[in-house]
Structure formats: C-alpha cells, structure tokens
Amino acid sequence: MEEIRRILEYLEKHNLYPDMRIIQGGAEPEVIVDGKKVLMFSSNNYLGLATHPKVVNAAIEATKKYGVGADGSRLLSGNLQVHRDFEIAIAKFKGGEDAIVWPTGYSANLGVITAIMNPPKIGPLDFFRRKGVILSDSLNHASIVDACKMSGQKVVVYKHCNTADLEKKLKKYSKRKKLVVTDGVFSMDGDVAPLDKITLLCKRYDAMLMIDEAHSTGMQGENGHGTAERFGLEAVKDIDIILGTCSKALAATGGFVVGSKELIKYLRIASRSYIFSTAMTPAASASLIASLKIIESEPGIREKMWQNTECLRAGFNSLGFDTLSSETQIIPVLIGPDDKAVEFSRRLFKRGVYAPCVRWPAVEKGKARIRFTVMATHTVEQINFLLKTCESIGSELNLLVK
Numbered sequence: 013m014e015e016i017r018r019i020l021e022y023l024e025k026h027n028l029y030p031d032m033r034i035i036q037g038g039a040e041p042e043v044i045v046d047g048k049k050v051l052m053f054s055s056n057n058y059l060g061l062a063t064h065p066k067v068v069n070a071a072i073e074a075t076k077k078y079g080v081g082a083d084g085s086r087l088l089s090g091n092l093q094v095h096r097d098f099e100i101a102i103a104k105f106k107g108g109e110d111a112i113v114w115p116t117g118y119s120a121n122l123g124v125i126t127a128i129m130n131p132p133k134i135g136p137l138d139f140f141r142r143k144g145v146i147l148s149d150s151l152n153h154a155s156i157v158d159a160c161k162m163s164g165q166k167v168v169v170y171k172h173c174n175t176a177d178l179e180k181k182l183k184k185y186s187k188r189k190k191l192v193v194t195d196g197v198f199s200m201d202g203d204v205a206p207l208d209k210i211t212l213l214c215k216r217y218d219a220m221l222m223i224d225e226a227h228s229t230g231m232q233g234e235n236g237h238g239t240a241e242r243f244g245l246e247a248v249k250d251i252d253i254i255l256g257t258c259s260k261a262l263a264a265t266g267g268f269v270v271g272s273k274e275l276i277k278y279l280r281i282a283s284r285s286y287i288f289s290t291a292m293t294p295a296a297s298a299s300l301i302a303s304l305k306i307i308e309s310e311p312g313i314r315e316k317m318w319q320n321t322e323c324l325r326a327g328f329n330s331l332g333f334d335t336l337s338s339e340t341q342i343i344p345v346l347i348g349p350d351d352k353a354v355e356f357s358r359r360l361f362k363r364g365v366y367a368p369c370v371r372w373p374a375v376e377k378g379k380a381r382i383r384f385t386v387m388a389t390h391t392v393e394q395i396n397f398l399l400k401t402c403e404s405i406g407s408e409l410n411l412l413v414k
C-alpha cells in the first residue's frame with residue numbers, strides 16, 4: 013500500500029491525476045458534464061447511433077424479452093438467440109463465413125490471440141511443437157499488446173505502418189508459425205494501416221493476418237464495412253482474422269471476430285475469455301443488429317460524418333496545429349508535455365468543450381495530445397466554435413506553428 017500511496021501523491025503533486033468528470037446524459041454533441049452544458053468532442057459514437065430511436069428501441073424490446081443480462085457463459089446458459097442473430101449479421105456485414113462475439117473488444121483481443129498462438133493442449137503433443145512469433149505494429153491498441161504478452165509467445169514489434177521493417181522481421185522468423193497483427197485505423201493517431209501491402213507480405217511469408225477494426229467498422233470503405241473494403245480485400249481469402257469492437261460506431265459494447273467457419277468453431281472451445289465470461293447483454297446484441305441495418309440503409313449518416321471530419325481537420329491544420337498523420341474521424345492535436353495537455357483540456361472545459369487529454373501509457377511519452385473525435389451529429393457551428401476555442405487556447409499556450 014505504501015507504493016500505491018506514493019504513486020498517487022506523485023500524480024496529485026504534479027497535477028496529473030485524470031479529471032474523471034461525470035457525464036450526465038447520452039453521447040450527443042451537447043452533453044451535461046459535471047453539471048455544465050458543454051460540447052462533446054471525444055466520443056466514439058461516430059455515427060450518432062447510441063441514441064438513435066431505432067437502436068434504443070431494439071435494446072428496450074430485447075430487454076423486455078430476455079431480461080437485463082445473459083446470465084451465463086455462451087457455453088452454459090447464456091447462448092441466446094439474439095447473440096447468434098448478431099453473429100450472423102456481423103459475419104454478413106464483413107463478408108466472412110461466420111462470426112463469434114465476446115462481451116468487450118478487449119476480451120475479444122485477449123481471447124483470440126491467446127487461443128491462436130497458445131492453443132489448449134488438446135490432442136497429441138506434436139500439434140504444439142512449432143514455435144510461434146507475433147509481429148505487432150508499434151502503435152497497436154493496449155488490448156493487443158496485453159494479449160500478445162498473455163500468449164506467452166515471442167512478440168516482435170515492427171515500426172508503425174512500416175512494411176519494409178515488417179518484411180525484414182518476417183524473413184528473420186520464416187521458420188516459425190507467424191501471426192501479424194495490426195489495427196485497421198489506429199486509435200490514437202487516426203491513421204490507416206497499409207493493408208494492401210501487409211496482406212501481400214503475409215501471403216509471401218506464410219503468416220496469418222489479424223486486423224483490429226475497432227475504429228473502422230461502420231466508417232471505412234464505400235459501405236462502411238471496414239478497412240478491408242477500403243483496400244478491396246476479402247475476409248478469409250485475404251485476411252484470416254477480422255476482429256472488431258461493438259463500442260465505437262456500432263454504439264454498444266462487445267467484440268467480434270469474423271473469419272472462416274473452422275476458425276470460429278475453434279475459438280468457441282479455445283478462447284478462455286469467451287468460455288469463462290458471461291455473454292454480452294441481450295440489449296447490446298439487439299441494438300447492434302439495428303445499428304448494422306442503419307449503416308447499410310442510410311449511407312448519408314456516414315457522408316455527414318466525413319464532411320464534419322474534413323471540416324475539422326482542415327480547420328486545425330490551417331490554424332497551425334499538428335494533427336499527426338490522421339486521415340480519419342480521430343483527429344489528434346499534438347501538445348507534447350503531459351502538463352501542457354492537461355492544461356489545454358481544462359481550459360477547453362472552462363470554455364464549454366469536453367475533450368480530455370491522452371497521455372502515456374495510452375501514447376508515447378512526450379506525445380500527449382487532445383484526441384478529438386467527430387460525430388455525424390455535430391453541426392458546422394459546433395465545429396467552428398471548437399476551432400475558435402482551440403485557436404485562442406493554442407495561442408495562449410504557444411502551440412500554433414505559423
């Protein structure tokens with residue numbers, strides 16, 4: 013306890029403990045936070061579906077039918093029709109043969125990477141003799157990083173989106189069983205993995221490929237099907253494991269994997285976070301089915317989100333902020349030192365904008381930032397208000413490069 017006390021004292025002394033403000037309402041562009049009306053610019057509810065009447069209604073109807081919880085693991089009493097319905101819907105949406113769902117995206121990453129790279133010891137020992145290696149992008153999400161550690165296999169980190177470095181490492185470990193894993197859209201930088209090149213390398217060097225579509229599902233590609241669609245790639249044929257979370261554009265909670273029938277059948281008996289955890293709520297499953305239907309039938313929502321995104325990014329860039337290599341709805345504004353990023357975020361709040369800062373360990377040390385996100389439901393006036401507010405705080409804190 014002494015160690016914990018000292019860590020907490022350090023954070024307090026340096027003004028670094030997160031503000032942990034309380035949000036009193038749904039993820040709308042205008043929200044009440046700590047009793048104050050502010051503009052929300054950090055939600056992952058990119059398409060505004062979290063409060064869409066059809067989505068909310070689906071959750072209510074499922075709760076009436078099934079109750080509030082699944083009340084068991086999928087292998088015991090929690091294998092509900094509504095879960096299977098969502099699996100079928102997401103498999104079709106992503107163009108795979110089948111799908112499996114977990115209660116969260118984090119547990120999906122833990123469950124799939126450990127099951128693939130550290131299989132349960134079922135069957136003769138020669139199943140497990142081949143040594144493995146996981147090749148992971150340096151900016152992959154923490155849930156992938158943790159899953160890699162939990163797999164007990166060798167983990168080799170390649171430079172962010174650098175296919176030359178990836179190839180060098182694939183060559184070095186050519187004899188091993190290999191899994192390459194990358195985010196489709198990177199959660200803190202908002203850039204996109206070069207999946208076309210990565211797919212070719214995986215085929216050339218006989219590596220399995222897994223992508224995390226947390227921030228791409230509903231967003232990337234002509235129909236919002238994800239990064240694979242953007243690059244004209246297909247589930248199973250080009251990408252072995254398509255993982256995604258249900259907590260961003262799909263607006264609920266959960267994680268899924270889409271792939272071949274065999275992969276999904278295997279994961280149901282090999283993924284510990286699937287077997288030993290209660291299934292996702294019926295309300296989440298039903299709302300996800302409704303969200304997928306809206307994404308398929310109302311492309312105008314995604315178009316509005318992209319218009320808003322381009323307007324905000326262009327605004328930041330013309331003011332002289334550094335938005336790194338963002339090309340998506342995730343627009344980081346690089347601040348640098350932690351204390352300056354905390355100060356920027358607090359000044360934003362005072363002036364009516366909610367956008368907490370992101371610091372190590374979520375991003376590299378010295379690269380603290382405000383991770384702004386855009387929603388389809390923002391208005392141009394709200395975006396302009398944010399830009400004006402950032403301009404004045406940016407000049408107060410000497411952040412604008414002209």
Ligand SMILES: Cc1ncc(COP(=O)(O)O)c(C=O)c1O
Binds near residue numbers: 116
């Ligand atoms: C790329 C990525 N993968 C996985 C996750 C974990 O998903 P969840 O929040 O559903 O647990 C996140 C969440 O932020 C993410 O950004």
